Structures are given as C-alpha cells and as structure tokens.
Amino acid sequence: MTAIIFILILLFIIVIQAFLPKFLKASEVFGVYIPDTHVNDSRIVKMKSRYTKVLLTGGMAIILFFIGWLLLLRPSDQHIVLLGMVAQILAVVFSIGLYAKNHITLSNWKKTEKWTSGQIERKVVDLQFREQLKLLPNIFFILPMLVPITLGIYGLTQYETLPGQIPIHWGPDGEADGFAEKSWFSVSSLPLMTLVLQGMLLFFNSAMKQSGSKIQVQQKKRSREQQLAFRKYSSWLLFVVTISVTLLMGYLQLTIIAPEIMSSGVTLAFTIGFLIVILGSVLYYTVIVGQSGTRISITTHEINQKGVIDADDDKYWKMGLIYINKDDPSILVEKRFGIGWTVNMGHKGSWIFLGLLFGTIALIAIVL
C-alpha cells in the first residue's frame, strides 16, 4: 500500500512537471518573458518538446528503479518510505535541473539576439478589474475554523478520559503509527495544525484579491477574462482544500477523543477520499483552467498594435522562479513556471507570513 501511494505520487509529479509547458502562458517559457514576436520561434517549440521527452524518460527511469528495488529486495515499510522520499526528491531535483538549463539557454538567446529591442513595452491596467473579480468572500474560510476550535475545546474537556498515548501520525493504511505522551498540547495539536493551515488558506484568498492583474497588451480582453476566471477558480480550489482538510483533521481528532468510532477502514476511506478530491481538483485546475486561465478559450476581437509588447519583468524574477519586487504591493503573484501562485519576496508581508508559518511548524515539531 505504501509503495503504491509512493509510485502514484511519483507518477503524478513527473507527468505534471513534464507536461507543464502545455499549461502555461505562451509568453512565459521556462520563466523567461518571450515577446509576441518570438512566441513561435521554432527553437522554443523544440526546446519545450525536448524538455517533456527528457523529463518523461528520466522520470520513468526513477520509477522503474524504485519498482525494481521493491520487487528484488522486498523492503520493510520504513525503508519504502525512506527510499520513496529519496525518489521524490530525485525527481524534483532532476526536473529543476532541466528547467534551469533551459532557462539559462533561453535567457542568453533573448539577451544576445535582443528580442525586445526596438519595441515599445507597455503595462496594461483595467480600471474595473477589481469590480469584476469574483473571489469567494473570506467568511467562507473563517467559518470552517469553528470546527477545529470546537473540537479542540471539546478534546480538552474530555482530557481525563483520554488514554496516556495520543496518536499524532497515521500510516497510509489508516492505522495510527506515531504517538506522543498525553499533554494539553498533544491533545490539541491536531486542531492547532488545522487552524494554521486554514489561516494560511485564508491569507492566500485575501492576498489574491490584492494581487496585481497581468493583462497582455495584444490580447487585452482575452487575457482579462482568463485572469478573472483563473482567480475565481484559484479561490474555489482554496475553498475545496479548506473543507477537505477540515473534514479529514476533524475526523482524526474525533478518533482521538472517542476511539470507539475509529475503524481503520473509515480512516482509510477518509484519507483516500481526501487524496482523490485534492488531486482531482488540482488536475481540473491545471488541465481545464491552466496557468492564468490560458486553457480557457475566449474569442474576442482585438486591435493589433504594431511594435508594442508587454513590459519585460525578467529583472524581478530570479531564475524565473523567485519574484522580488520592492515596489509591487502584491504579496501573491502568479507563478511564471508552474501552476498557481508564489510570494513576492520583496514585500515585508511575505517574510512575516513565511516566518509565522515556519515558526508554528517548528514550534509544533519541538514541543511534541
């Protein structure tokens, strides 16, 4: 069971990474801004398809090694988890390496051949963008917080009746496999973690409201509609995650307080249901919506402006992955290479957010 989950996750990582360029904007390739004049450059098209092929081949090799090792040595669950992690890290490092190579090559072409010179760079703003933006209101993310708060308080009122060992980790088969001494903290650790996660998702939803729109100068109407849709779907995805996390963690907390309702079958069903919902929504988000809504087709009549291109923001994107712009008040920005969002490291708020997040995780890890 552990092995199958690992293989599925590996497959998921590799396939998503390999086909990623298909779900991204044509104007941002391997984290490099490509002006409209060069979007159809045959070298870029070739580079993308080569990336997919190489990554699939390398990724499959990693999976085959993993399966071969499983069949030959029949290792213990503990070893599977360890090597499974190693295989995942390997797959990620491999794809990042391949990405970095392409990113550097492409940046060099762009620089030496001066792709943007002689063209006017323009930034486009739609004055009514915020009015048309339909994100879920924050209350959708605040209300689910009542669940862990209630369960946390309820757990503490039942403190005397709880067993001496509190489960804090569950194996893929639904059986608890990690325990901590009973304390006020270990009893409430699960609700606390849920609250941290919910807080994070709430933060994302409100930061998305403030995030700057990226409207393309040659496709103003289309890119605006795609952006609006992308943001709406992002907000819904966050909501699906919030509800799934709340339900799963809520159920697990109930099994701590009232072990009699616990059966590993139900736990397994909850975990698998959770995985299916999350992976399903992410897949839908990736394939149907795409980064910045590029997969949503919208037909508009645009007036072509000769010699005008979008502003080149490459200088704010380190390796095309990390966004640092002190002037930009957005905390969250759309990723260049990848589906979803990343933080603006030039903004104080991002550092406060990351500090709080890692601080809480470290605190929970140390105290438990």
Add this chain to the structure above:
Amino acid sequence: MFIEIEANSSVPIYLQLVQQIIEGLAKGSLKPGDSLPSVRAFAADLGMNMHTVNKAYHYLEEKEFIRIVQKKGVVIHAKGIREASAADRNRLKQELRPIVAEALCLQMSQEEIKLLVKEIITDLKEKSL
C-alpha cells in the same frame, strides 16, 4: 477601461496615468460616480510603487476630476464634467502656452493650430475604444 503605461517613456508615469484618466472622462469611457481602483490595487496592477499612483490621484483630486473618500475608495468627481471656471480656464491657458510656443517655432499658422485642435477633438469624440 484599459490604461496603458510605458515605463520607458519620457513622460513621467504619474502623468501618463493622469492623462489617460482625463482622456477616458473626455471620451465618456469614465463617467462621474464611476469608481477607480484603490491606490494599492492600482500599484499592484502596474507592478509599480504606490507613490506613483498616489501622486497621480492627488493631482487629479486637486483638479477636481476625482474624489478620494477615506475607506470608500476613489470615484470620478461629480464635477468631473463641468463648465470651465475662470480658474480652470487660466490653468489650461498656462498649460497650453508652451505647446503653442513650440508650434510657433515650427512656423505653424493660427489656422494650422486650429486644425490640429479640431483633429484632436474629433479623435476624442469617436468612442471607438
């Protein structure tokens, strides 16, 4: 309504914002009471400093083209479209002066300058955008 900004232009960014908002008003794409983005949202959309937007908004507020209401946001002033007061007229005269001077240096006749103004007016009144 879309606004397009050139970061590398010789016209300062705040002035580009001001000019395009006024143009929007002249064309009728913006109407008194319409709301504009908050300073923070506008700056985020531009990926530029909030000071730039602030400067543009204060400039427009001074000329009574917009109203900045604390907590409620920024709206086009009810007097955004109005009959020019003596002060408005004076200001426009001041602002036009260097342009007219430049036209005279380029040996343009009064008729030619009039024609130029007429062309601009027709262009603004065609609500093509």
